Amino acid sequence: MNFFRLARQFVLRPLRRDKLRSALTIISVALGVAVVIAVDLAGDAATGSFQSSMTSLVGKVDYEVTANGGVDERVMAKLTALPVNAQFAAVIEQPVSTIAKSSVTMFGVEPLTDPSVAIVSSETAERFGWKTGDSVELRGRDRTAQFQVQKIAAGQSVSWVAIDIAAAQQLLDSYGRIDRIEVTVDSGEDAATVERQIRAAAPATYDVSTPGARSEENQRMLRAFRWNLRILSYISLLVGAFLIYNTIAVSVVRRRAEIGILRAIGVSSRGVLSIFLGEAAMLGVIGSLAGIALGRLLASGIVGMISDTVNSIFITSAPGAVALSWTSVATAVATGTSVSVISALIPAREAARVAPAEAMRLEAREHEARLHVRRDLMVAAVAGIAALTLSQFGPIGGRPVLGYVATLCAVTATAMVSPAFVSAIIRMLRSPLTRIPGAAGLIAGRSLSASLARTSIVVTALATAIAMMISVGIMVASFRETVQVWLEHQLRADIYLRAAGQPTAGIFPPLAPEVPAIIAQTPGVEDSDVFHAFTFQYQGEQATFGAGDSDIVRRKKTLRFLSGDSDSILRSLPNQDRVMVSEPFANKHGVHTGDVLHIALGDRNVAFTVAGVYYDYSSDRGFIMADNTTLAKYLPQQPATNIAVYVAPGANANQTRRDLESRLAAFPVAIAPNETLRRGAVEVFDRTFAVTWALEAIAIVVAMLGTANSLLALVLDRRREIGLIRYLGADNRQIRRMVLTEAGLVGLLAAGLGLMLGAALSLELIYVINKQSFGWTIQFHPPLVLLAGALLLVWIFTIAAGVYPARFAARLQPAEAVHEE
Amino acid sequence: MDFPTSGEVEVAGLVTSGLGDAALTGLRRGKIGFVFQFFQLLPTLTALENVELPLMLAGARNIRATARERLDWVGLPEKADALPFQLSGGQMQRVAIARALVHNPAILVADEPTGNLDTASGDLVLRLIRRAADEFGAAVVMATHSAEAAAIADVRVRMRDGLIESVE
Numbered sequence: 001m002n003f004f005r006l007a008r009q010f011v012l013r014p015l016r017r018d019k020l021r022s023a024l025t026i027i028s029v030a031l032g033v034a035v036v037i038a039v040d041l042a043g044d045a046a047t048g049s050f051q052s053s054m055t056s057l058v059g060k061v062d063y064e065v066t067a068n069g070g071v072d073e074r075v076m077a078k079l080t081a082l083p084v085n086a087q088f089a090a091v092i093e094q095p096v097s098t099i100a101k102s103s104v105t106m107f108g109v110e111p112l113t114d115p116s117v118a119i120v121s122s123e124t125a126e127r128f129g130w131k132t133g134d135s136v137e138l139r140g141r142d143r144t145a146q147f148q149v150q151k152i153a154a155g156q157s158v159s160w161v162a163i164d165i166a167a168a169q170q171l172l173d174s175y176g177r178i179d180r181i182e183v184t185v186d187s188g189e190d191a192a193t194v195e196r197q198i199r200a201a202a203p204a205t206y207d208v209s210t211p212g213a214r215s216e217e218n219q220r221m222l223r224a225f226r227w228n229l230r231i232l233s234y235i236s237l238l239v240g241a242f243l244i245y246n247t248i249a250v251s252v253v254r255r256r257a258e259i260g261i262l263r264a265i266g267v268s269s270r271g272v273l274s275i276f277l278g279e280a281a282m283l284g285v286i287g288s289l290a291g292i293a294l295g296r297l298l299a300s301g302i303v304g305m306i307s308d309t310v311n312s313i314f315i316t317s318a319p320g321a322v323a324l325s326w327t328s329v330a331t332a333v334a335t336g337t338s339v340s341v342i343s344a345l346i347p348a349r350e351a352a353r354v355a356p357a358e359a360m361r362l363e364a365r366e367h368e369a370r371l372h373v374r375r376d377l378m379v380a381a382v383a384g385i386a387a388l389t390l391s392q393f394g395p396i397g398g399r400p401v402l403g404y405v406a407t408l409c410a411v412t413a414t415a416m417v418s419p420a421f422v423s424a425i426i427r428m429l430r431s432p433l434t435r436i437p438g439a440a441g442l443i444a445g446r447s448l449s450a451s452l453a454r455t456s457i458v459v460t461a462l463a464t465a466i467a468m469m470i471s472v473g474i475m476v477a478s479f480r481e482t483v484q485v486w487l488e489h490q491l492r493a494d495i496y497l498r499a500a501g502q503p504t505a506g507i508f509p510p511l512a513p514e515v516p517a518i519i520a521q522t523p524g525v526e527d528s529d530v531f532h533a534f535t536f537q538y539q540g541e542q543a544t545f546g547a548g549d550s551d552i553v554r555r556k557k558t559l560r561f562l563s564g565d566s567d568s569i570l571r572s573l574p575n576q577d578r579v580m581v582s583e584p585f586a587n588k589h590g591v592h593t594g595d596v597l598h599i600a601l602g603d604r605n606v607a608f609t610v611a612g613v614y615y616d617y618s619s620d621r622g623f624i625m626a627d628n629t630t631l632a633k634y635l636p637q638q639p640a641t642n643i644a645v646y647v648a649p650g651a652n653a654n655q656t657r658r659d660l661e662s663r664l665a666a667f668p669v670a671i672a673p674n675e676t677l678r679r680g681a682v683e684v685f686d687r688t689f690a691v692t693w694a695l696e697a698i699a700i701v702v703a704m705l706g707t708a709n710s711l712l713a714l715v716l717d718r719r720r721e722i723g724l725i726r727y728l729g730a731d732n733r734q735i736r737r738m739v740l741t742e743a744g745l746v747g748l749l750a751a752g753l754g755l756m757l758g759a760a761l762s763l764e765l766i767y768v769i770n771k772q773s774f775g776w777t778i779q780f781h782p783p784l785v786l787l788a789g790a791l792l793l794v795w796i797f798t799i800a801a802g803v804y805p806a807r808f809a810a811r812l813q814p815a816e817a818v819h820e821e
Numbered sequence: 822m823d824f825p826t827s828g829e830v831e832v833a834g835l836v837t838s839g840l841g842d843a844a845l846t847g848l849r850r851g852k853i854g855f856v857f858q859f860f861q862l863l864p865t866l867t868a869l870e871n872v873e874l875p876l877m878l879a880g881a882r883n884i885r886a887t888a889r890e891r892l893d894w895v896g897l898p899e900k901a902d903a904l905p906f907q908l909s910g911g912q913m914q915r916v917a918i919a920r921a922l923v924h925n926p927a928i929l930v931a932d933e934p935t936g937n938l939d940t941a942s943g944d945l946v947l948r949l950i951r952r953a954a955d956e957f958g959a960a961v962v963m964a965t966h967s968a969e970a971a972a973i974a975d976v977r978v979r980m981r982d983g984l985i986e987s988v989e
């Protein structure tokens with residue numbers, strides 16, 4: 001027997017006959033695959049371009065020499081004197097503002113011969129409308145300087161300006177300091193020797209690394225964020241998997257008689273298995289291919305959302321182009337297809353077990369499903385216990401791997417509970433259902449519990465999507481509430497100042513040295529907390545070192561500590577090698593109160609004792625905070641980056657702000673009142689979770705398609721029954737109402753099951769996955785009204801998903817439907 | 822239900838080809854009961870619920886009592902809560918007859934009602950159909966291949982290859 005011919009007749013024909021159902025199944029696979037692809041591509045594009053775009057201008061760089069708090073220029077002189085064949089280039093990379101107060105990254109580099117010219121990237125030229133020969137003004141901390149655009153570097157997607165390094169130091173008032181030294185080893189010279197020599201010559205606290213290392217480090221920092229997005233995207237695929245299972249199961253039930261005939265004429269059970277797996281594989285391949293195209297489109301849509309998040313809470317990066325590689329195409333097809341084949345395994349094996357004679361009995365399968373209920377409940381209990389147990393363990397390699405597995409166990413438990421849940425609830429609803437006029441409720445309830453196996457798969461798929469919506473909804477709302485309470489505490493000052501320009505995580509543009517004194521002399525100012533922040537390395541990961549006035553923090557009570565008395569913690573800081581660390585920092589590096597941290601500051605290695613751990617939700621990079629007096633001991637030149645101004649009691653905050661604005665008019669500072677900052681923080685928060693909501697919406701759409709698909713299957717399988725009911729006097733409206741009642745019941749059951757799973761998953765997300773990924777303590781605050789609204793909306797959508805199948809059922813010709821052979 | 826390829830069907834003075842869907846549904850609800858060769862009970866409903874169904878669809882009152890009365894009439898009061906798969910073929914057909922008569926139709930259409938039954942059950946069913954005409958005043962239109970079934974009729978129309986051969 002020619003297998004392919006058989007497969008063509010047996011797989012392709014039915015698929016073509018049921019075009020609509022095939023299309024719905026393919027679309028659900030496609031959407032699942034599309035979400036996975038889109039999240040991956042957009043994530044790559046949003047975070048992939050960490051490496052400085054300047055490399056294209058300077059050429060290949062082998063090593064970078066960096067130091068916390070900046071590189072001393074004298075080290076540059078020492079390195080150039082080394083007896084190695086290598087080129088050393090000093091680089092400054094800092095944000096400056098243009099005349100339009102827009103921020104742009106400025107590179108100070110050596111090769112420029114004329115200190116009054118600038119090279120700009122094509123992106124910058126486009127953004128500001130600059131042309132070669134134009135004279136442009138750049139503004140550093142308190143200085144401005146004119147530069148002539150000498151050249152526009154073509155094909156650059158990132159905005160930057162390059163000027164001569166000496167001019168850059170002048171503009172920034174940072175004489176004697178550079179940001180890094182780039183080393184290019186000559187060909188023929190041994191790179192390892194060069195690295196050894198540099199390490200020996202540079203101060204011990206200096207870091208010598210390959211440029212790739214910096215990019216890798218950034219990627220590592222985003223790992224948790226990207227993993228959580230990825231896992232979220234797999235849920236859509238999981239919902240798709242339930243639907244593939246359903247489609248194949250339906251086609252096995254529907255073709256039982258055909259299978260029996262095939263078996264009777266000599267097709268082996270393995271042949272039957274292959275036919276159904278082939279059908280799943282085909283749906284998988286077509287779905288995946290469509291999914292790739294859709295995912296590519298979707299990626300362009302969400303790349304902005306992801307890079308916004310990355311920029312606002314992690315690190316500066318400009319989104320690159322969305323690039324679809326052959327690897328991602330292959331991965332997508334492989335994933336989509338294997339998910340399809342695996343989901344089809346159980347129904348296909350059932351098809352293979354069909355005995356030729358048994359094939360004629362239609363009800364057998366459903367009966368079987370009912371018999372397994374007890375076994376399924378046992379499996380559910382085991383999966384539930386496994387989920388609970390796995391949630392007790394810590395992260396593996398910094399990732400909440402066991403938390404993810406626990407989530408999967410919880411979904412499995414739900415899938416297994418589903419049949420028992422569906423039949424129990426329908427039994428409970430028996431009498432209210434009969435009250436729906438025209439027998440619609442009675443028949444709908446009965447037919448759903450009669451096809452229990454199929455009903456419970458649809459309910460599980462929809463419940464999984466709903467659970468995802470609910471759990472993420474609870475998590476985000478709890479997080480938002482926690483952050484808002486924290487902001488109440490944290491933001492107690494009336495006015496906040498920072499350098500002008502777009503704020504980005506990990507970059508702390510310095511304020512002009514005169515600014516603190518001007519503020520202190522402004523009438524109405526009671527206190528001003530001058531804050532110094534800079535990015536530094538700790539155990540190979542980036543974190544923020546900050547120093548402020550711990551006396552003001554103590555008096556204004558702006559920090560809350562996990563344990564210990566905040567007064568005595570804050571009093572112990574000034575002039576001591578003592579620091580406080582933020583909760584994410586403590587969790588990420590396993591740091592506790594009393595521990596000693598060794599931190600390289602300039603060319604000194606300092607041992608800091610941890611005085612306390614405080615709650616912080618501003619970034620998962622982690623903070624180490626010292627008193628200003630301590631910082632001054634080690635980095636006396638560190639510029640101030642932020643200032644919090646407290647207005648004296650009785651003074652008018654608005655008036656004080658206006659005074660500050662006019663006194664600081666000559667400096668590029670951004671002055672914001674408390675409310676603006678608070679609102680800004682909440683906006684950043686909401687933007688961060690925009691992509692999450694988008695992914696959820698897609699999972700819900702997949703589930704809706706699945707519901708429509710399954711209802712249609714139920715209608716097709718009950719053609720005869722529907723025809724009969726028409727004979728018995730039902731009109732079109734009653735048939736429609738019957739199918740819509742079924743849709744409503746499916747929605748109701750899914751909402752109930754989804755609510756339970758969602759509540760469980762939200763606890764998992766809040767206390768296990770988020771805690772282990774980001775180190776934040778989130779207080780549980782379920783948004784009840786929002787959840788009720790969302791559930792109602794999904795329920796209405798589910799009923800809407802029944803509209804087409806209902807119309808289809810109402811259009812069936814009764815005589816054809818009941819036709820007896 | 823089905824439309825003639827030529828000619829017209831007239832039920833109680835109404836030409837069916839001229840009726841809309843609503844009117845046809847009304848006709849089925851009020852005037853016609855159906856009995857099929859393969860019984861066509863809804864497998865998920867109990868015997869009693871199957872009998873109740875036409876009344877429920879029509880939005881009638883006193884549904885339960887009427888349905889029980891019909892089930893008693895076909896001699897199956899004790900099977901009210903049984904599901905169709907728990908019944909024998911003859912019992913299923915009797916439930917189907919109860920269902921066809923539950924709304925006192927003017928016409929009972931029976932398509933090979935004994936075709937799928939053994940002789941004893943078939944006889945029982947035929948007696949019920951005859952009584953339906955006598956006690957409910959329903960005009961029974963029955964299609965059959967069986968001479969015994971045809972014997973209970975008052976008028977017999979013999980057909981061959983789609984054409985009327987004789988009317989007795």
